[in-house]
Amino acid sequence: DGGITQSPKYLFRKEGQNVTLSCEQNLNHDAMYWYRQDPGQGLRLIYYSQIVNDFQKGDIAEGYSVSREKKESFPLTVTSAQKNPTAFYLCASSTGTSGNTIYFGEGSWLTVV
Amino acid sequence: EDQVTQSPEALRLQEGESSSLNCSYTVSGLRGLFWYRQDPGKGPEFLFTLYSAGEEKEKERLKATLTKKESFLHITAPKPEDSATYLCAVPNQAGTALIFGKGTTLSVSS
Numbered sequence: 001d002g003g004i005t006q007s008p009k010y011l012f013r014k015e016g017q018n019v020t021l022s023c024e025q026n027l028n029h030d031a032m033y034w035y036r037q038d039p040g041q042g043l044r045l046i047y048y049s050q051i052v053n054d055f056q057k058g059d060i061a062e063g064y065s066v067s068r069e070k071k072e073s074f075p076l077t078v079t080s081a082q083k084n085p086t087a088f089y090l091c092a093s094s095t096g097t098s099g100n101t102i103y104f105g106e107g108s109w110l111t112v113v
Numbered sequence: 114e115d116q117v118t119q120s121p122e123a124l125r126l127q128e129g130e131s132s133s134l135n136c137s138y139t140v141s142g143l144r145g146l147f148w149y150r151q152d153p154g155k156g157p158e159f160l161f162t163l164y165s166a167g168e169e170k171e172k173e174r175l176k177a178t179l180t181k182k183e184s185f186l187h188i189t190a191p192k193p194e195d196s197a198t199y200l201c202a203v204p205n206q207a208g209t210a211l212i213f214g215k216g217t218t219l220s221v222s223s
Contacts, residue, residue: 004156006156033210040215042117042213042215043202043213044213045210056209058210090156090157099144099208101145101147101159101162102159103159104156107154107156
């Protein structure tokens with residue numbers, strides 16, 4: 001089945017540790033996104049990529065990094081510089097930008113311990 | 114600044130009690146308004162896209178409508194399985210990503 005796969009579903013991070021969230025899609029979509037969701041908050045854009053080997057910062061990129069080496073994959077690294085990383089992270093993709101429908105993965109929960 | 118505001122934040126209905134959710138936006142040159150449903154602990158599921166004022170779309174007990182400044186999601190005779198958070202979103206000014214409202218959490222009791 002076509003879709004977006006995020007892993008792991010649950011992840012625990014120790015203080016000062018970097019962690020990487022995986023996102024893979026087999027929809028042949030060009031654009032991919034990472035959003036963060038906190039309780040009572042809307043989704044906030046971390047990074048997006050419109051094409052392989054190119055990505056742009058979103059509204060809350062500080063403390064995060066991404067790569068886009070393959071069309072299917074858009075991993076997100078939460079670095080130790082991110083002071084409040086506990087949140088629900090959502091990866092998404094679309095056929096392009098400019099108002100195209102975006103489709104989401106099932107999300108990854110990150111907790112700092 | 115582009116903004117999307119949803120109201121109410123929470124809505125409790127009895128089964129069969131129809132109501133509407135509101136989404137207002139300030140982005141100019143709208144290139145689509147999107148509605149999603151999100152169940153707890155899950156990613157948002159796409160419901161509808163509306164592109165022009167006056168447009169309507171329906172799916173089961175849900176009907177979405179669009180004016181120049183807002184959209185409504187009408188829920189007719191809801192059932193408990195309609196309980197979820199409903200999110201609306203619009204493209205940002207650059208058209209590079211979607212801006213989301215904070216959502217309306219709907220609870221339908223039998």
